[in-house]
Amino acid sequence: MELNETNIYKALEQVMDPEIPVLNVLDLGMITAVEVAGEAVHVKMIPTFAACPAVELIRRNIRTVLEETLQTVVTVEIDREAHWTSNRMTDSAKEKLKNFGIAPPQISNGEAYSEILLQTPCAHCGSKNTYLRSPFGSTLCRAIHYCRDCGQVFEHFKPLE
């Protein structure tokens, strides 16, 4: 396969998040740069949460998948300058999250989280008659809400500024 940016991005589509397997690293906005340097490929990425335990695993997966697909040497570096916010997530990623049963993050616009978290649409029935049960869930990026209409608990990918 020819070494160019388009093919690198195509290959990155196959690298899924280990905690949310319907999203790839591009959906999540984790990739900040790709570069072809001679015969080698260089990728820069940013973690979602500072303490995300999956960062090293994702980094290894990017290297393995890209080396296999592109048949070349790949280095993956953590980008110290770029800042991850949930606004980096693409619209199609939010759609995939919803179909997976997790409410997508609202656009964070500098407002206090307590306000944007109000009436998060239920991931099961879409009702806005919901409340935040806990800002912490099964992974660092998720919160737990309760829907008064369908009577079910649902998870939410938290907005992060």
Added chain:
Amino acid sequence: MTKNNALIYMLTAMADDALILGHRNSEWTGLGPVMEEDIAFSSMAQDKIGHAWALYRIQQEDLGGGDPDQFAFLRNEKDYRCCHLVEQPNGEYDFSLMRHFLFDHAEAIRYEQLQQSSFAPLQPLARKLKGEIKYHTLHANAWITQLCRAGEESYARMQSALNACFPLALGLFEPGGEAEDLLVAEKVYPGEKALQQLWMDRIYAILSAAALNLPGEHAVQPAYGGRKGCHTVHLQPLLEEMGNVFRTDPAATW
């Protein structure tokens, strides 16, 4: 004192606070009063330990410090710079919650200020951690408010937890002497006194809405000493437990 040493003094204190409180938070795993709270304290433990690691890493990469894991686990007690508040055993849930409330607001304020630090590596980190800690303060505020409205016994317990935690929490802002003066002059951060004032204003608003009485700042004895390596009897046993597995083989790859 060089600027490098002053920065190490400040970053070690911040990181050790996060590491030790992270360990205490993790002690609630499996024991929380309801499942959501069990998950909350476990998640906050994970965040805190990640934040400590990021601060140790800055010391290693930008200030000539050592390996973060070795630094976290293999120091002697007197070389830790954490304050007495985080060393205390978890006690009952009222104490753990009140400590979490006072500590996380202090951290939030510190990171808000460090976004403008003249020490460049702190700027992106402060911005990131500030966003994450907002979920910690959101959690703390909700429980403080709710438990203060949950009847006489509940209210009384929250007030007595506040009375016990407040002098300890003042230790978060222990004056840093020469190191602090240097960092303030270099515009690394605004200094402990300024942070304490911002913190008092922030917590006062929430505590008074919950009808709790904040003890007078000058009526209590602040628990100082931690930043200088003088600790309570609770730290050494914690360090022994925390480093137990690591010390069996410090060179192991996990």
